[in-house]
Amino acid sequence: MGFFDFLTEKIAVDLGTTNTLITHKGKIAIDAPSIIAVNRISGKIIAVGKEASAMRGKIHKNIKTFYPLRNGVIANFDLSEKMLKILIKKLSDLSNAIFIKSYKMIIAIPCGITKVEMRAVKESARRLNAKKVYLISEPMAAAIGAGIDVLQPKGHMIIDIGGGTTEIAVITLGGIISGQSVKIAGNVFNDDISQYVREKHNLHIGENTAEDIKIKIGSAIDTLVSPPEKIPVQGRDMLTGKPKQVYITYKEIARSLDKSISQIENSVLDTLSNIPPEISADIYKTGIFLTGGGSLLRGLDKRFSRVTELPVYKGEKPLEVVVKGSEMVLKNLNKYTSVLIHND
Numbered sequence: 001m002g003f004f005d006f007l008t009e010k011i012a013v014d015l016g017t018t019n020t021l022i023t024h025k026g027k028i029a030i031d032a033p034s035i036i037a038v039n040r041i042s043g044k045i046i047a048v049g050k051e052a053s054a055m056r057g058k059i060h061k062n063i064k065t066f067y068p069l070r071n072g073v074i075a076n077f078d079l080s081e082k083m084l085k086i087l088i089k090k091l092s093d094l095s096n097a098i099f100i101k102s103y104k105m106i107i108a109i110p111c112g113i114t115k116v117e118m119r120a121v122k123e124s125a126r127r128l129n130a131k132k133v134y135l136i137s138e139p140m141a142a143a144i145g146a147g148i149d150v151l152q153p154k155g156h157m158i159i160d161i162g163g164g165t166t167e168i169a170v171i172t173l174g175g176i177i178s179g180q181s182v183k184i185a186g187n188v189f190n191d192d193i194s195q196y197v198r199e200k201h202n203l204h205i206g207e208n209t210a211e212d213i214k215i216k217i218g219s220a221i222d223t224l225v226s227p228p229e230k231i232p233v234q235g236r237d238m239l240t241g242k243p244k245q246v247y248i249t250y251k252e253i254a255r256s257l258d259k260s261i262s263q264i265e266n267s268v269l270d271t272l273s274n275i276p277p278e279i280s281a282d283i284y285k286t287g288i289f290l291t292g293g294g295s296l297l298r299g300l301d302k303r304f305s306r307v308t309e310l311p312v313y314k315g316e317k318p319l320e321v322v323v324k325g326s327e328m329v330l331k332n333l334n335k336y337t338s339v340l341i342h343n344d
């Protein structure tokens with residue numbers, strides 16, 4: 001341990017499309033929506049995280065809210081960095097830091113990110129005082145966070161359904177031997193719901209309302225054993241322009257999501273058909289591990305299980321596994337060197 005190492009904090013970051021989580025001293029210290037609100041004229045940042053999220057859809061023309069990581073990629077590096085900077089600042093406020101500390105940081109990134117983007121993420125982190133930056137792919141971190149022993153010579157399949165991307169990965173011996181990053185996940189589900197409500201009920205709803213419907217009655221199948229009740233949904237009548245309310249059932253939502261879920265299923269089947277037979281034999285036994293916020297959609301495990309004829313497991317706290325796994329890697333760097341992304 002170097003003399004100044006006591007000034008170096010270890011932090012793990014899951015820079016997600018929808019949520020950013022940061023651990024500090026082994027605990028999740030920040031769990032915030034990945035949103036930033038900016039004054040368009042002055043460029044000044046008004047809010048990040050929960051405060052910015054509450055402004056969504058209700059702001060005037062001078063203030064705009066951004067998801068800097070829209071659709072699984074870092075759409076706006078400058079704003080991502082600013083958002084992360086404010087969240088990390090909150091972290092040092094929380095820990096009452098007297099000194100400006102440097103960080104040893106691990107960041108979980110989507111599989112589909114390019115080398116140029118990886119470099120940009122690392123540079124961003126260095127500008128935020130990170131002395132050392134490690135990168136790990138999201139599904140690898142998810143597997144470790146879920147308690148899977150990824151270093152064993154045994155195949156495992158992970159499906160992480162986030163907000164922007166669904167990451168499908170087959171892992172063995174600490175590496176991803178096959179995988180896909182599909183841009184169909186929670187955000188697309190919300191769009192599907194909005195489109196359905198618009199077309200079938202002539203009702204224009206906002207993003208927050210679509211998300212609310214998904215959480216309250218969202219389902220991947222229309223044969224749930226204990227189905228949620230129909231719910232009232234308010235928005236703007238497309239024909240009259242007046243505020244209106246309609247009732248929506250979970251079966252309607254299952255119908256509206258069917259096409260997107262089928263596309264994810266096709267990618268899963270495609271990945272399964274391209275792995276070595278020994279790994280197929282392993283996965284026949286180990287099954288599929290389903291995680292990410294999107295895995296909370298009712299009946300999704302059943303649907304995947306039906307189409308793949310494999311057991312599908314859902315873990316606890318699916319929104320936290322990526323950051324927890326990243327943190328475990330950072331704590332045991334010697335053990336986990338092979339799982340890190342080495343891009344330089």
Ligand SMILES: Nc1ncnc2c1ncn2[C@@H]1O[C@H](COP(=O)(O)OP(=O)(O)OP(=O)(O)O)[C@@H](O)[C@H]1O
Nearest residue numbers: 016017018019162163164165186292293294296297
């Ligand atoms: N109960 C629920 N039912 C269905 N979807 C949910 C539920 N709770 C959260 N979600 C969805 O999960 C998604 C967020 O999951 P998560 O935090 O894993 O994504 P992320 O890591 O930010 O995104 P990505 O991994 O794509 O970068 C959102 O689209 C959210 O709507």
Ligand SMILES: [Mg+2]
Nearest residue numbers: 016138162322
């Ligand atoms: Mg994620």
